[in-house]
Amino acid sequence: MGLECNSNRHRKVYVKDIKQAMKGHVKDGYTFNPERKISKEDQYYNPAPTANDKVHVLVCVVDASAVSQMSPKAIETLQDIREEASDLNIPQMAILTKIDLICPEIKNDVKNVYRSKILKKKMEEFSAAVGYPMNSIFPVKNYHEEINFNNDIDSLILSAVRDLINLGQSEC
Structure with a gap:
């Protein structure tokens, strides 16, 4: 939900x-x-x-194309949840999904993920609105049209999962 x-x-x-x-x-x-x-x-x-x-790690998952349309109440709710997690010393990260839909560069080649000015701007916008540091926001491309697995897509997802596990283990 x-x-x-x-x-x-x-x-x-x-x-x-x-x-x-x-x-x-x-x-x-x-x-x-x-x-x-x-x-x-x-x-x-x-x-x-x-x-x-x-909870060992709080993960906020947001559609990259929806960042600009987030209502003030949704932003405030995310901020409140982050604050509660901080009070409980729960580490936090955010995952920005569907990054290929906001940037033609990434759609053409997912390896352009960290070269994309559009994506960087979207991540900065989300960071400023909700308060996640840039190094806690992980961009991922969803599988939605692909028939076969793609190593470049997998590497973004696995990078986020690796950091999620590391955050969780640091709290144990």
Whole structure:
């Protein structure tokens, strides 16, 4: 489920549920409900989370083409979630997807990912809006038309996954 911000009240409740999930208090199978936050009486509430129940890394996944259209409420929600994660000492990273759709250079050759001024600008825009440092934002190209695997696409995805694992292990 993505972030959907219908009102300030709903947004705050959603952030509180995310915080509970980061602390390990939300069991698998829970459906986030913007109408009400999880309660201690809920069957999906975990009163005694173990280390395995807690979030080790917060990953924000955003469509690169949607960065410029993010609503102020969505940006504020992402900032609030980041702040909660920081308060819990949870490392964070962002993944910018569908980068080939915003830049013809990358669409022609994914190896141009770090040469693209368009992508760099989009990453800087996201960084400024939400607060992720540039070195914590990983651009990836989605598989959507390809029939076979592509090493260049895989290398971007695997680089992000490697850093995700490293962040998670540094917290153990």
